[in-house]
Structures are given as C-alpha cells and as structure tokens.
Amino acid sequence: MLNLFKPKALDRAQKRFWDDNGYLILPGFFDAETVAAVNAEVANVVTDRTAYPKVTADIIAGDLAGRRMKIADVPDRAFSGPIKINDLFMDSEVVTACTLSDRITRVLKELLDGDPLICNSLNFIYGSGQPAHYDSWFMPPIAKDRMAVVSICLDQYTDENGPLFVYPGSHKIAPYVFPHGGIAALGSDLGPANAYVADTTREIEPVYFYGRPGDVLIWHSQLLHGGAAIKDPTRTRRSLVTHYWRARDVPQDQRVKMTAGGYILKRDHHV
Ligand SMILES: O=C(O)CCC(=O)C(=O)O
Incomplete structure (x- = not known):
C-alpha cells in the first residue's frame, strides 16, 4: 500500500526550542557538495561579474563603505573586506536550488505555518x-511574525571571523514602534530604537554561533541578532542568508512557484 504519511521536518523539541528562543540550529543540514557548489558559484559571480549586470552589492567596509553598486562596477579591492551580494536567488540556479531545497522548504513550512517564499537573499x-538589530526594521513581514531567516554556513564561524550572534527569546519583546506608527524603520532615526533595544535586552546574554560549513541557523523575524566584530580581517566567513515570507501572504500575481512548496517573490533587483 502507498504510504502517504510524511514525517514532520522538525520534532517537538525543536518546535519548542523555536517557540521559546526564536531561533533554531540545524547542524550538518547541507552536505559538503552543496556548500562547495554555492561557494564556487559566488566565486564565479565575483570573478565574472560583468555577466551579472543586474546584481547589486552593498559594500560594508573600506573606502566605499555604505555604497550600493552594481556588482559589475565594484572594484576588486572591495571583495577583500565585508560585502553583501544581493539577491543571487534571482540569477543563480545553484542558490535557488539550495534555498528552496525540499528539506529546507519543509522546515520553513512548519515554522511559518505555510509554504515559504524567498523575498531576498x-x-x-x-x-x-x-550591530544587533531586528530584521523587521528593514524588511518587515507582510503578516505579523511570518518571516524566517536562514543563515547557511559556508565557512567555519569563529571568534576571528566575526560570528553571527542572537539574543535568545528577544522575539517575545514588544517591537519598537517608530514615530510613523509601524515596526519598519522606513528611514527613521535608529537612535531611539537602539536605546529601546539596550533597555529591553539588558538581561539577555547573546549566544554566538560557531557554525561549521553546512550548518544552518534559522531566526525569527523579530529576533535580535547581528554579526560580531571581525578580529582577523583576512579570514572569510562566507554565508548565504535568505529571508522568507509566507507565500500565501503575498498576492498571487506577485509570486512564482518554483518547486512543490517553494516560491520566490516576483520583483526587480534593488537599485
Ligand atoms: O551573519 C551575520 O553576520 C548577520 C547577518 C544579518 O544580520 C542579516 O543579514 O540580517
């Protein structure tokens, strides 16, 4: 007889941990081949960047810090320091295959209570x-709390390369409300929001994530987190961070179904 029963992607203890802490670590979630394929793909994008005319990058450090540029225009020197390459899920089958793999899709479906949709990578x-921040300041979910963010380790995270950190349970703190009445910053001064964060999280010890290649850390849209200071600037800390909304919160004409349970947002690259 055909067995249609599909086991849960997450067990009860994992669900409970997520509800209590607002994050989840899944060790060894992706295999070495997947990690190598994503790393090779990104290396290729950097080397052959004129082949990706729409892709943009945000430069985080150095003389171009704070600039968003088309990746084709980014000078070589900017790739030897912190930089964020935006939205390769739109241009790279390797990235899409990984971020909408059946396994991660099933995990996210359980956390979001519905099929996931990539809105950004x-x-x-x-x-x-x-610095510590809430993603909802910059990318609020359409439906309250229905966003999850997956960080895939593509290098070993250590104290030297500035590991990811999270504030367990901070997703239960009432969000800061900006003067316009919403939880997204929308260009507002972050000073008062940061003061609110300092005030409301002083009792919480951050947890540093020393992930290995292939490990995954998923955080809730309302979880305080950030990247620690980099002690050794020569050490890479490659990662793929993907933000997922819940597909059914997005109008049908603004989403594309890519796999049995995985969607992407129909949108253009940032400018
Ligand atoms: O991996 C990190 O350093 C943190 C990334 C992050 O905070 C984000 O993408 O929102």
Missing part, C-alpha cells in the same frame, strides 16, 4: 559586522 564573503 544575501551572500556574505566576510562577517557582516552588523
């Missing part, structure tokens, strides 16, 4: 060095 070559 970021490839880091070095640590981000980003």
Whole structure:
C-alpha cells in the first residue's frame, strides 16, 4: 500500500526550542557538495561579474563603505573586506536550488505555518559586522511574525571571523514602534530604537554561533541578532542568508512557484 504519511521536518523539541528562543540550529543540514557548489558559484559571480549586470552589492567596509553598486562596477579591492551580494536567488540556479531545497522548504513550512517564499537573499564573503538589530526594521513581514531567516554556513564561524550572534527569546519583546506608527524603520532615526533595544535586552546574554560549513541557523523575524566584530580581517566567513515570507501572504500575481512548496517573490533587483 502507498504510504502517504510524511514525517514532520522538525520534532517537538525543536518546535519548542523555536517557540521559546526564536531561533533554531540545524547542524550538518547541507552536505559538503552543496556548500562547495554555492561557494564556487559566488566565486564565479565575483570573478565574472560583468555577466551579472543586474546584481547589486552593498559594500560594508573600506573606502566605499555604505555604497550600493552594481556588482559589475565594484572594484576588486572591495571583495577583500565585508560585502553583501544581493539577491543571487534571482540569477543563480545553484542558490535557488539550495534555498528552496525540499528539506529546507519543509522546515520553513512548519515554522511559518505555510509554504515559504524567498523575498531576498544575501551572500556574505566576510562577517557582516552588523550591530544587533531586528530584521523587521528593514524588511518587515507582510503578516505579523511570518518571516524566517536562514543563515547557511559556508565557512567555519569563529571568534576571528566575526560570528553571527542572537539574543535568545528577544522575539517575545514588544517591537519598537517608530514615530510613523509601524515596526519598519522606513528611514527613521535608529537612535531611539537602539536605546529601546539596550533597555529591553539588558538581561539577555547573546549566544554566538560557531557554525561549521553546512550548518544552518534559522531566526525569527523579530529576533535580535547581528554579526560580531571581525578580529582577523583576512579570514572569510562566507554565508548565504535568505529571508522568507509566507507565500500565501503575498498576492498571487506577485509570486512564482518554483518547486512543490517553494516560491520566490516576483520583483526587480534593488537599485
Ligand atoms: O551573519 C551575520 O553576520 C548577520 C547577518 C544579518 O544580520 C542579516 O543579514 O540580517
């Protein structure tokens, strides 16, 4: 007889951990071949960047810090420091295959209570060095709390290369409300929001994630997190960070179904 029963992607303890802490670590989730394929793809994008005319990059450090540029225009020197390559899920089958693999899709479906949809992806070559923040400040979910973010380790994370850190349970803190009345910053001054963060999280010890290649850390849209300072600037910390909304929260004409349960947002590259 055909067995149509599909086991749950997450067990009860994992679901409970997610609910309590707002994040989940899945060790060894992707195999070495997948990690090597993504790393090779990103290396190729960097080498052959004129072949990706729409792809943009945000430069995080150095003389071009704060600039968003077409990757084709980014000078070589900017790739030897923190940089964020935006939205390769739109241009790379390797990235899409990994970020909408059947296994990760099933995990996200359970966390989001519905099929996941990629709204953005970021490839880091070095640590981000980003101070603690809530992603909802910059990319709020359409439906409250229905966004999850997956960081795939593509290098060993250590104290030297500025590991990812999270504040367990911070997703339960009432979000900061900006003067316009919403939880997205929309260009508002972040000063008061950061003061609110300092005030509301002083009791929480951050957890540093020393992931290995292939490990995954998933965080809730409302979880405080960031990238620690980089002690050794020569050490890469490659990662693929993907933000997922819930597909059914997005109008049908703005989403594309890519796999049995995985979608991408129909949109243009950032400019
Ligand atoms: O991996 C990191 O350093 C953090 C990345 C991050 O904070 C983000 O993409 O929102």
